[in-house]
Amino acid sequence: MMERAKTAVLIALVALSLLQSYLLAYSMPGLGATVRSEQDYVNAEPLGVSSSVEGVIFPEELVLHMGENRHTVLRPGTQFYDMILKQRIAGREFKGLQRSVAMLMDWEEIRKNEMGIELRFGNGVPVDLLQKMLKLEGDLLFLNERIQKIWILKLSDSEEVRAFFFSSDGENVYEAVRADLTVRDVQDYVGFGEHLPPYRMTDDGLYIPDEPIQAAEMVYPYEMYSPEQMQRSLFFDSSTTKAIVDRSGSEIFTDGKRGLKVEQNGMWISYTNSAAGQSRDFQFSENVYASVDFINQHGGWDGSHRLMSATPAEEKKYVSFRKYVEEYPIIDYSPFRYGYMRLTLQQGVVTEYSRSLLTLKPKWEARNPRWLQGGETLENRLASYAKRDQVAAIFPALRANPLDNSRLQFVPVWAVRLKDGTEEILLEAYPAGYEPPPSVDKPEGPGGENGDGAPAGQDGSEVEGTSESGSATSENSPDGVSRNGQDGSDFGLGSDGTAQELEPGAGASGAELASARGNGSEDGQLGKAGTEAGEQEDAYSVGANGETDSGQPDDEDRDALDGTGSSQ
Template sequence: MIERGKSLLLVLLVALSLVQSYFLAYSMPSMDAKVKTDQDYVKTEPLGPEEKVEKLLFPEELVLHMGQDKHTVFYPNDTFFHMVLDKLVSREFKSFQRVPADQVNWEQVRKDEAGIEVRFGREIPFDLLKRVYKIDTDFLFSGDSIDRIWIFARPDSGEVRTYFFSADGRNVYESSRADLTVQDVQQSVGFGQYWKPYRYWANGVYIPEQSLPVTRLDVLFTKYTPDQMQRNLFSNPNATRMIQDSKDGTQIYMDSKRGLKIEEAGSWMSYKDPVAPTEGRDDLSENIAAAVQFVNQHGGWNGSFRLVRAAETGSGADRDNAIRFQQYYNGFPIVSDKGFRFGDMQLTIQQGFVSSYERSLLVLESKPESQQDQRLAAGDALLSMIRQAAGGTTVEAIYPAYRPVLSEDRLKLQPVWAVRLATGEVRIAN
């Protein structure tokens, strides 16, 4: 009798539990509905394609040394650039060790040894570089950043030497187990026999001996609207207010803390989202990855871009946390002057949080409407132009580029030589 009573009580308890579960599931308000994020207010409109970090890390240039003090330079627009690079990214680099920079006579190597310099033009953390190259980063100094790889062969001994240079110039790392043969290096260097000769000038800069053919282009464009960017960047566009400057047409959108400025006749935007200062060390790899992800979600990559060095302007904090991407068209970087801003994105990031974001709102068509052959200066004439543009400041690099000129519904991309100074500032050599 007692056992039957226990069984009946157990059945009643189970039934009561099921009834409670029903009311909790269907009658009580959901706790999840009360937890709202910024994304709940508005669905972000995809404006441009997304990109992966590794696709933005290609080198600024490849310098080929052919021995007997003969050299040439490949840029991203060159077919040979990609042929050499494709071979390098398919090989493995292992067993790293730090060596004294003066252990190798680099001047002698530059003049006499067949080799390849992969120049990035800015510091790239090992942690990001391994996304592109097969690098064994399980070594003591893998937290460092590098800006150059130098590979050279010594046929007499059958050895290939591979060195990674730290961006601060303090350290050199040798990969003693690189998956490259003397024949691999000689084949890549052999492409230079068909290219234009360059002569060494100073500070690692090479000057072409012959003029470079670069096509002048007229390219049509479309434009992101202020409304698109407002809806894309603000969690609740309905809560923003707009202020317009009647003199130059600048529009400013603001909510409780963020601001968006649209200027230059709707062709340029600046976005600010103040981030409270925090203690702790910034991680460059994380900041670069955060910058790429932010652009993926807010505007996208309307063309080809490369991670480049930001100029040393503004406060130290802004400079140290600035992440900049340069736009390329037809294989050449676009470098604007003070009269018209176009061709780059720049973000300021602190521990993964974006506090500022600047970019053009113009979207170039993938193919030019018209083109015209043109040649860039070389030799002593170019050297004179470089010195004038630098104005006594140390020159860090030169490269062919496009200067954009706005003309109604199109951009005129004019071939120029760009000069990057030791400060990171880029000037146009006229």
Template sequence: MIERVKTAALIALVTLSLLQSYLLAYSFPNLGATVTAEQEYIPTETMGQSQKIDQVIFPEDIVLHMGNDRHTVLYPDMTYYKNIYKDISEGEFRSFQRMRAGGTNWNELRAQAIGVELRFGKGIPVMLLQRVITRLEGDILFMGDSIERIWIMKRADNELPKAYFFSSDGVTVYESNQNDLSTQRLEQQAGYGAYLPAYTLWRGSVYIAEQPVESFEYRFGYASYSPEQMQRNLFFDQAKTRNLKDYDGTQIYTDGKRGLQLESNGTWMVYTNPVALLDAPNSLADNTIAAVQFVNQHGGWDGANRFVGPGPDSDNRSIVFQQYFGAYPLLSSSGLRYGQIELKLEHGVVREYERSLLTRGERQGDSTVRWLPAGEELRAVLNQYARRGEIETVFPGLVVTQQRRENGAKPELVFEPVWAARLNDGTQVAIAQAWAAGFKPEPPAAAGTDVPPGAAGGGSAPSGAGQAQGPDFGSGSLLPGAGDAAGEGG
């Protein structure tokens, strides 16, 4: 009897083992992203727009080098910018050779060679660049790096263009030995610069315009996400959520673990989720993809946004997305935080999430032409700035404020053009205001009348805009807060 039981048990075990082997061999594993039960539980509602990762990856500007030390700068949403970026994104770049940046005189090449330079600011992981430049391949060292800029140039000593990918470490450069670059195409792209304002280098590495740049002031209505919307969107168990008020009037929502704090008169939110920090290094590419998915589910996007690389010294936990309107980024003012979405993640799990609760509505009235100063006037403003030695780049931006028209029923969002600067710590500051509405600078002597429509990415001037007697910077060329760090510059 005992022997029969043992035999039956053995047969059952063998049968079970064969069944498990079959399931392992012929079933497919779940290759999707794994989430916790808590993450699956959140009943999110559709709020803003959704974005794909490739939609937030694009250069902060494109520099055209035309030879004989002639340069110009293109910004996102400009016609030429979009044409060049699309062409390079569809190109092929393989078989990379590593070289040291210090072994080549790049300043000399910048002045002499014809080229197109895509600049990503602090750097983009190659794994994310592949989402845009799909025929980009390299060895494991290249694929694990971050790229600060892509420079395609035709040197005088070479018949064919060369493609160089500059690492964000500032030391390594990768040259593509297998690509589909064309000399004719590159010369055509660099030739676009003949229709645009000239730029020169200031303090050796910062491009500034030599002719005034046309921009526009806009006014918009707006809506706002309510605290209750964000509470429903971010907290797992609504029954446990409590509303508290700090001593200074700040509103705080908490479920005992996570917190949602409202700042800037209820227009800015800070969400915190306590997550243990691990010793294992974070992947910037993985955290960026997770951040895009999180924003898609929790608030969405208001227009175009660009991923801002954190730089080589980052721990890869901080992710920032810069909001744009047209060609230019949106900047906070002294009374309103706006224009960026900021997150901190730990291996794909969001620890902190900050953003504005305001969403842009319909445009109110016509846009107003505002010209940004250039040349000696802009250099004078920059030379007076206390932290001028920390400036990495100067760019046109739009400062956002809340204003109410005379006899206006509702306040509006006003986007006012400025020259802004990014400092080496990532801080963005408005440096110089545009001239007053109605002032129109004299055209440069060599300016033609055959500029293709839309080349600069702007619109038409509003009817009835007269010419003022001269420039008027209002409260001064330095915006409030621009000189607060006196004594810290170089």
């Protein structure tokens, strides 16, 4: 009897187990599905503008070599930079890249005597990302390289174009057997540089202008994302999110796995995600794609940003993007953080995300001309820099200063990048109102000396709208792009887009190029209206519609002439 009871119980248990297995396999969703309501699920609102990987990969500078040891430098966003890169180089084909040792050619001799163009990418860009800009075909060794610079040149003893790709370690160079470029292309590049400010090269390969170059101090109004907007963008379930305030006064949002720290009076955020995996490292290019997608979904892009080159030790985990205002990058300057976005990734998942919550309005509120040092003044300051032996690059940049009434001031500076990737401010521009002495190599502008005899344009010429005819320079050619040469002849772009010299006397000598992006002069700078002594200075900028706007000087105190600082 007892055995029968045990058998019956066992059969019942087995049947119940089979029933439970069936329900788990086929009927669980219908039994107890959890449906989120509108109250406990918050859709992330779109913030900012989306971008693509193609939009963040471009050289930090173009160097034009004109022979006879003459050089000039073009910055991102200037008209000639865009014309050369976007219209003449981007999308070209470079095939059959063959590897050789970099020391096989005397590059210093070539740099001094041959005409060509260098595309510089800082610490280097992986080839698979560079293929977003150029059509590249090479062997496996080449495809796994990081390219620091591309040199397209025409040797004087040859009538063919040669293109070289330099690895970031400086040991290897790859030459394209077939390049989709002509000798005329290279000649056109060099022609653009003939009427631009000359640069000299230091012994260790740094380029500095022979004379002061004109920049602009600008004030931009801004808007700001609220911490709540970013919290909704980064956390799916607001019902599980808590807000706390730490000892420093920073506000922290957390759901137990992810945290969002709001600092700098609500202007800066640091996001962390501890739930992400931490096994193998991804390739740098994979992390770049993941970073661009993440930013598109969580905050978007405020204006133009460039992918920052990472050191080999950093590239497996970190991805950074730098903001540009006109043609100048924003340098990180403690204690005010602004101008870059930095992400840390594990297994392609973002574990850390730092960025500003400020978004600039499209139009600047005020701008004043400021001159950046050149020649011996800049060389001497560089020579006395305590970390001179560690300097890998020198470049003009902008330092952001917060003002009242939701405004940011951008002050032009000379910055240096060290070999370890850190950047510091070397020298601030001359104070507002300073005018450099006239160059002995350049003629005076129309009307003789202008006050103190200083030229108004960046290269000793006068800005659009100040010629004897009173018309803006951009109106002197059919395509809206022309400038007057230093010898009194006009220099412009022909119908085919090439640099051409026009008939002498077509306009006032030394008139400055109008920028297609509305940045003022060719390098995004300002001019000085008026040619008689004692006339009042007015800052001008050419807008997108070709009209000339007058900037209003701000009342902020100017820093000292040779002020220095550190971004660290």
